[in-house]
Amino acid sequence: MNNQSSLLAALLMLPGFVFSIVAFAEETSPASASLKASGYTEKGADTCLKCHDEESEFPVFSIFKTKHAQKADKRTPFAGLQCETCHGPGAEHAKKVPEGQKQAPIIKFGANSKVSVDKQNKLCLDCHQGNARNGWQASTHQGGDLACASCHKIHAPRDPVLAKTTQPDVCYNCHKKERSDFFKPSTHPVRAGLITCSECHSPHGSNTDALLVKPTINQTCYTCHAEKRGPFLWEHAPVAEDCTICHNPHGSVHTSLLKKNPPLLCQQCHAPSGHPSVAYTGDSLPGGSDPANSAFLLARGCANCHSQVHGSNHPSGSRWMR
């Protein structure tokens, strides 16, 4: 383990040195030649807005209700080249064409754009590379050729993917199973509009398989379920390792988001002689021929006695009964 730690430290140091060398090298290289302005419209946004009014096929005036349209914030498109900051030089596109002919193309965004996803996203990332987007490259969604505009509606006064009640519907466009999960009998309150997908998931990339907001599954769960964090005197190993060994976080047919009902759930890992190894059948249902075993099956099953399965700090809680 010590060797691994040393390797890890070396690995962590390596990119830093490389960062530094490359960064200093760049500083000493000639600045990029000024881009030659060409193809931009003569009047900027006013050129665009003449056609793209509310009656047009592509109305754009809602952009003025968004944070991107704030001249006083020098970082925004409208403090720069206005529409053409993102859509690129538009003079050719703005040229009048004979009726029936199409306008010259301009940079469009979204899944159906002719512009490659990488090029679209670069335009966004030029300003938004930091913070949560740091890990976008080579992330699951980037690898899936998702454009920023596949999820974000930049011109909408309230981007649906950023609003609590509408975000899940955006995610369900691709994650169709999850829409069904939140109708299951046991689920988190996403359908009720109380929590969003992004409270647990980081869609711009993360180091976990499920793009979680924290470095591990359990650290993510503890943001709302800190009482299960411990460490406890008597830990239940799978609980400390990974909540999803027993739970389906999106929803389940079974109680408490469990993957299956006890006792079968517990009997997947506990089979010593005695009551954990017994096959409990319908004979122990109310009125059945084997009522002696009903306690292991009905109500909460195993949890009728082992109620502290998430861990216990009681000196006598080694079997999670105190």
Place this chain on the structure above:
Amino acid sequence: MKTTTSLFPLLILSLQVTSAIAADTGEAGGTLPAVDMTEWKCKYCAFEEGFSGTVDLGLGYVSTDSYKFGEYTGLTDEGLYLIGDADLRYRGADASYLNVDVSRLGLDSRSLGVEGGKQGKYKLTFEYDELPHYISDSVSTPFLGTGTDTLTLPPTWVGAGSTGGMTDLANSLHSVNLDTKRKRLGLGAAFASGSQWEYAVKVRHEVREGTQRTAGNFFFSTAQLVMPVDTVTDQVDASATYTGKKFQARLAYYGSLFSNENTALNWQNPYFTGGTVDAGQIALAPDNQFHQILASAGYQFTDSTRATADLAFGRMTQNETFLGATVNSGIVVPAQPRSSLEGLVNTLNANLKITSALTQALRLNGSYTYNDHDNRTPQASYYWVSTDIPPVQQRTNLPYSFTQGTLKVSGDYRFTKQTKASLGVDSDTRERTYQEVSKSTENTVWAKANTRVVDNVYLTLKGAHAERDINGYEVLPWVSPAENPLLRKYNMADRVRDTAGLRADFTIGSAISLGFGYDYANDDYSKSLIGLTESKDTTLAADASARLGKSTSLHVYFTNEQIRSHQAGSAGGLTPDWTGENYDSVNTGGIGVKHALIAGKFDIGADYTISNAHGEIKVYDGSANAPFPDLVSRLGSVKLYATYRLKDNLSLKGTYWYEHYRSDDWQLDGVTPSTISNVLAFGEQAPSYYVNVFMLSLRYKF
């Protein structure tokens, strides 16, 4: 499981970050081309200034009491409720702004969010949220004092060895509702220094109060108990973020402090007929803390090459004073070796990722992730008493540690502008202490292809094959009675996992879009003779949306999910002599339509949703035993809504919502408090409801 907790790597990384920042003078957004903008007046630009927003006020009526219907929304009680929602905005020409969002003001799930500041300079946030969870409204218990840490039986109580003999039970039972509510108060501030540095801090104070289920037993006789919930969780996120053109970095602190007002739940033994075992005590969740320092950095070497690194050191601690080993005054317990745990887990999470487009067509990606959960809790031999019944025994605690290292290498090749294929291999190694398997390695080969067959048809196909191998499975000597040596716990057993998925998206013109998806996953544990031996999950999903003319839109969706698993057990103590099968099937579908009856004046809409789930459980032990009934839940929901614009700034909104739900659960159905001789149960029944909700409100827009 020795793991370095030295801050040395973090220090080195910080120094490197500092040097890279010093070098990266480019601002995010880059240099704009030199364009002559003298005629760029933006005179048609309708920049929003001043106040705007909407306010909704009205009344709703719920026809029926149901905890399940209002499980998270708070629509639990028959009667009127206030509809109150608002969305207020202010925009100033100087970039000052304010957003106020109010949701469900009249319900227990109300939410208030305020964000204001000066865009590009600073941001202040205030959030208040209530998150209820209505758990059950069909609980009965003879215990008094529910909601407190002490449960007592009524003076008339007659203890007995079985629930059938508790002659005062029927007289003592009273209804108790189980529910919790979280009240969250959040404050935040973010400041931007220039265009490259941003500093942010967020704090969240959450109080959670209410009741939940638990249980307490004396040997094999047990009672379901109402557990008090009265906890506080405070969380802090503080960060400094640098965003340069090529270099980005973030240094952050996360803290989470949990405290519980109740340390234990005490209850009187309902089975007590004499002797000393007259009461029990269980420990409630102890106070604990988690502190974590996180650093991350990204560097864009060129347009095609980027590297990122993340590092997080955490420290979980817990030191609640121990309760006594028993409340049975007849048992003498020697002094414990410690008065509290001094529990400590150090966490280390690190990741290094490099991605580079070697050519326009070929991109290579590599990453290594390291997660360590290093439990440094001291071990000691504790005296314990099983369920307050002699004898006194000794047992040593097991501070489980986990280490995971995952190496991923993949390549993407773009054959054409419309077709890309990816191939990757992952190697995941896990190490555990005090468990049956000390080391396992899972190697995965995966492939994925995306193609736009024609302009309006997009296909994605993916598949993976993974094999997990373990370095031996040990029967742990300290587990008593000993585990069956043929058992393989499925989270660390040999496993072959195969997954496949297909997704197809079609568009027909700009008005119609169709989506189809199929996912398959199979876990094969064929080397496990006892325990989980196989599980399979398939999902079929389809949806469509269409815009029919200018005034009508339609969407429809359907999902079918099937989850199957097989497991084996051994009642005889060695070879498998029984098997169990689980089969869950869930069908969910919905259709919704929106129509403008009078354009800009009168909109109507309807949504219909059904979700039917059933779970089959079969246990084969060679005898002609009775089968389990299916677990069933059937949900049907209809919403009809209309908005009529009375004036330019005033609309009338009406909604009718009907929902029915039926569930059958053999664990609950027909189980009264005295059905099980050795379980004094709550007598909960699987929930069912038919609820009508009427809503009428006015929307004022300004």
